Amino acid sequence: MENRRPLILVTNDDGVDAKGIKSLVEMVEPYGDVVTVAPLHVHSGMSHAITVNLPLRYTSIREDGNVKVYGCTGTPVDSVKLALSQILPREPDLLVSGINHGSNASVSIVYSGTMAAVIEGCINGIPSIGFSLLDFRPDADFSASVKFGRKIVEHTLKNNLPDRTCLNVNIPAVTPDKIKGIKVCRQAKGVWKEEFDKRQDPRQGEYFWLTGYYEDHENGAEDTDEWALRNNYISVVPVHVDLTNYKALDILKGLNYE
């Protein structure tokens, strides 16, 4: 750590006015100078989308105590890019994203704007952590997230993170006294099974609402994030920005495509 206070970038995908991002600011405020740069509106399910066909704008929208809050017209990843390139006075010492209203455990990470912002930070060499609470409600109780999240933030500021690795932290929707601890896990195998809700518009045209349910493919393995969460542990999955499957690399190199 340098002598000056750490600079901490806060973002999310539920927008600058979500309760979750305010709780996230509360979580990290003791540890440094905090700047929030987040989408002006909800961007759930945006994953790592970037805005290439429209221009972007950002605007200073308020100061919460010492915390400067900027809103951006784009996606979570756009917000991170604008923050790093245009808004922050220097490279931040930490990026935190969330607290998401709803789980980003298991395969949900690939759809998540919260975690895309974290991965974007990590690609840029910044220690980056995403927090998600297993409660979709706008007025969800983030007290356990704030309390235990601080332990993870403190640890990360002190010890940094492994190379090209960020953290996907999920928190069970229970009060702090029910939390059994923090568990480092792997991403559970599973899939979202689609159940499109098929409807008719007033002109007899068909349309579909995307819906579905999570199907677990683990048979109760205890080293996964889904198991940890079901058992009231906070799950911490180290996420790699290198998507290469190195085991598969050896298998495929043995094949001959010619």
Added chain:
Amino acid sequence: MENRRPLILVTNDDGVDAKGIKSLVEMVEPYGDVVTVAPLHVHSGMSHAITVNLPLRYTSIREDGNVKVYGCTGTPVDSVKLALSQILPREPDLLVSGINHGSNASVSIVYSGTMAAVIEGCINGIPSIGFSLLDFRPDADFSASVKFGRKIVEHTLKNNLPDRTCLNVNIPAVTPDKIKGIKVCRQAKGVWKEEFDKRQDPRQGEYFWLTGYYEDHENGAEDTDEWALRNNYISVVPVHVDLTNYKALDILKGLNYE
């Protein structure tokens, strides 16, 4: 392989009318019954975005020979979800996405709608391959992509792919006779450096166009996709849908968050 002809799902992020998707159909047509389900319009940079706040529609828009072509109002991942759940008569034996007009090598994979569709197929247990040509032009020459892509498709239909692994295939923008071969590689380390283009609207408001350049962090390592492409090889990166960094898992388990 079963006795019936394989069912092959074709998708992309440049939209049903892109030259690249027509070349992709040409590539896979000899190997099975082909159904195209792709966005009606360009969806570059959409990554793994899904549409949750708007309903989706799809429509049969043409038959190219024996190939049925459907257009979808949503993103590439929406298209795959609709195809698997609503449009196809059964689970496909292969999903191919592209041919993208432009590279998806190295870290570009995380922004790519082409590769998100591939990852979505892989999450659903379908052998899935993404193809991208290093040429952004609408009239790019896909002849080398078609010729060499067939070798990879044949191989995959015969041998399948390793567990929870899909392929990110990139093709240099040269004629078939210049291609040196097909190389299995890892994803190169690198980052897109932002250079926002700052402008003023007629009302003195500031806005920004996202732009940038790719910065390589590899120092010439020869086992990467970027090296292969610079040296006129087709790059094949096996991509894992499990984002856990297993090496970091051991490091973090040694820490004590309590």
